[in-house]
Amino acid sequence: MSILIDPPSWPAHGTVFSHLVSDATLDELHDFARSHQIPERAFDRDHYDVPLERYPELVAGGAREVSASELVRALIVSGLRIPAKYRPEKLDRVLTRRWAQTLPTEPQLGQELLGLWAQGHRRYHDRVHLLSVLEALDWLAKDQSDAQERMLLQLAAWFHDAVYEGTSEDETRSAILARERLTGVLNPAAVAKVSELVLLTAGHSPGANDKLGRILCDADLEVLARPQPAYQRYAQAIYQEYAHFPRPALATGRIKVLGSLLEKKNIYSTAQGITRWEAAARSNVGAEVKTLHTWLGEEF
Structure with missing residues (x-):
């Protein structure tokens, strides 16, 4: 077992908290938390927040005491660390800035889409996934597309899981939403291309000559x-x-x-x-x- 805990020094709710992590797997971390009756609500993406009074019990139960900096380094090396930009308190600001760079004339549309991506029932198809796809597009499209093409790719990313209910109709409904919201904002050919790109993410099988489709599908599968x-x-x-x-x-x-x-x-x-x-x-x-x-x- 490789459960780590740092000193209780993070103030909140009238006490101080420690971070409890695994440097191997999340399954191991969740098993340890359940065995000590730590509530699920205490889990924050890559760690559990545990109050001062639980610290001695968790150390006695097998959690290894390390400094805060050692704990962070161990998380990074393990691949389990969630970067700060992917945390809820940062995501909206990061994504709002990105939308403003993509379609600055339509801030209300950006907020509408951001609200859809933040729906509570999403666990993977959420704002973290959106930002990850956008960042993958940055790398894939950098030397392979012009400014107009990059805008279309970014818009397709924003719309591709905008409707998400876990059904086979999600991509179709997302493409319809793209056509509805972008008509009158972009020219008809651009609207059609964004809709077409969104539909491709259902099967990830772009045509051999569909440069933008290939880039978008790869970005969506980067995970x-x-x-x-x-x-x-x-x-x-x-x-x-x-x-x-x-x-x-x-x-x-x-x-x-x-x-x-x-x-x-x-x-x-x-x-x-x-x-x-x-x-x-x-x-x-x-x-x-x-x-x-x-x-x-x-x-x-």
Whole structure:
């Protein structure tokens, strides 16, 4: 076990708090928290906040005492650290600035979309995912597109999961929303392209000559290539979004989605994506598929 705790020195609610983390997996952290009856509401993306009075008990229970700086370093090395810009108190400001750079004439539309991305039922398809896609687009499109194309890609990212209810109609409804909100703001060809790009994120199979589609789909799938702990956090968030399904049905559906990716010659469509992400993504996805088969009592 590799549970770490820093000294109780973070003031809030009339006491001081420690941070409780794992430097290996979130599953390990959650198991430790449950065994000590730490409530789920105390979890904040990569750590639990625990009050001063719980500190001796948690250390006695196996949490290793480290300094605050050691704890942060261990989280970073493990890949479990959530950067500050991805935390709720920062996200709105970061994303509002990005929207202003993309479509500065429509601040109200930006706020409407931000409100959709912040809906409480989202666990993975949320503002963190939106910012991650936008940042991946920055890298993928930097030398491959002009300013107009980058604007279309950024808008497609903002709209691609704007409607999210966990159904097969989400991309279609998101594309319809894009057409409704952008008509009269952009020219008809631009509106049509944004809508077309949004629809592509349903299956991630852009045409060989669809440069923008290939860039957007790769940006949307960047998460598959993250370090294993971060990939596990992504998978857990997906499971939470589909927790209303019985576990076998969830596993079967997820295996189908992931299997379709593994069957492709390449998961990614751009040269940059293949070079940078393909091997890691195949390893992560393959490992998840094996795990999901165990949910069904199958060997794989």
